[in-house]
Amino acid sequence: MTDWPEHEHQKVAWRSTSRRGNRDDRTLSEITVSLPPHIASLDVPPPPPREILRARYETEELEHVAGDILGPLAGFLIRMESVASSRIEHLDASTTAFARALGGLKENSSAVSMVSAGRAITALISASETSIDLDEILHAHELLMRDDPDERSYAGRVRDVQNWIGGSHFSPRNALYLPPPPELVPDYLTDLLLFANRDDVDPVAQAAIVHAQFESIHPFTDGNGRIGRALIGAVLRRRDVTPATVLPVASALAADTDHYFGLLTAYRRGDADAIVTDVALCVEVAAREARRTARSFIRYSDAWRHVVGLRAGSATESILDVLVGLPVFTAEQLTAHTGLRERAVYRAIEQLQESRIITEVTNRKRDRVYAVTDVLDEFDDLDERIRSRITRLRAAT
Known part of the structure; x- marks a missing residue:
């Protein structure tokens, strides 16, 4: 060209x-x-x-x-x-x-x-x-x-x-x-x-x-x-x-x-x-x-189950299956997404926070927003990996 x-x-x-x-x-x-x-x-x-x-x-x-x-x-x-x-x-x-x-x-x-x-x-x-x-x-x-x-x-x-x-x-x-x-x-x-x-x-x-x-x-x-x-x-x-x-x-x-x-x-x-x-x-x-990120996503669900120690069929287990696809959410959004009762969702959120699987990214009593910690970390990690690798490859050409 x-x-x-x-x-x-x-x-x-x-x-x-x-x-x-x-x-x-x-x-x-x-x-x-x-x-x-x-x-x-x-x-x-x-x-x-x-x-x-x-x-x-x-x-x-x-x-x-x-x-x-x-x-x-x-x-x-x-x-x-x-x-x-x-x-x-x-x-x-x-x-x-x-x-x-x-x-x-x-x-x-x-x-x-x-x-x-x-x-x-x-x-x-x-x-x-x-x-x-x-x-x-x-x-x-x-x-x-x-x-x-x-x-x-x-x-x-x-x-x-x-x-x-x-x-x-x-x-x-x-x-x-x-x-x-x-x-x-x-x-x-x-x-x-x-x-x-x-x-x-x-x-x-x-x-x-x-x-x-x-x-x-x-x-x-x-x-x-x-x-x-x-x-x-x-x-x-x-x-x-x-x-x-x-x-x-x-x-x-x-x-x-x-x-x-x-x-x-x-x-x-x-x-x-x-x-x-x-x-x-x-x-x-x-x-x-x-x-590489896809492989990490595939492993997350099993890793989270191991951290929390869930019983089969619990509300928290159901929520774990949707977290990768809903990495930032409110309790209301999670309720609508899973079809679970609101009370069960709030209990699961508390359990997931205690296990550090999710973190609150707001500091308020109402309309709290939560993020999935591993996915948030992967966000920065993927960007850094791409930037590092492309920089090395460009330097080699």
């Missing part, structure tokens, strides 16, 4: 609509925007076979090993992806804060944004099993941004203004990247979706190029990175590479954000090989480490 077309550039008029910024911001009259190539019908040469084969092998093994816990594992991995993707956008929160946000607490805005990202990723990937269309992308963006006080008016809407990356906050002066002007965005998105729904391109290469092209179009005023990374999972789902799971590829991309942004810059200069090869490596590492 060394002959992939690079972005062209065009000078357009600019007029500031704000009185904020310094004199240079207010008097800026001309900017140079980037014009990505149209890619719908471009020939895509085969990507590096070794990296692609490794990525496909690891994804197939993941779903084979996960077996009966694919549902709970998929939910866990979506949460992983939402957190890592948000961190790339400098939205960070502790695992406990994220658990609180999952339980409905809105005390930490970054954690709430991570939960919104999870909803967006879930919606987009679930809707992409047969095709990827603009309505679903817009719906995912609406889920992502509707609770953002600064951006909710643009939630689910393609931008009608010029945006930019880097430089001044008040004008495109000294911007690192200027996407195409807003009037061209609909046509670029139509072209992108035609490419995203092709079946004659290697799926991993397709996912990488769709992501890079989407980031280059930058069709929203905010949230482009998180929706763009979700499109990697959407393409892999549509092409049946990950029919039941979602890979935490963002954890691998977030291991070195300078490297990641460098890949996007290289793509804009006509080098698609770099991001295709790197995304293949990210898919491989994310799938391999997620497989």
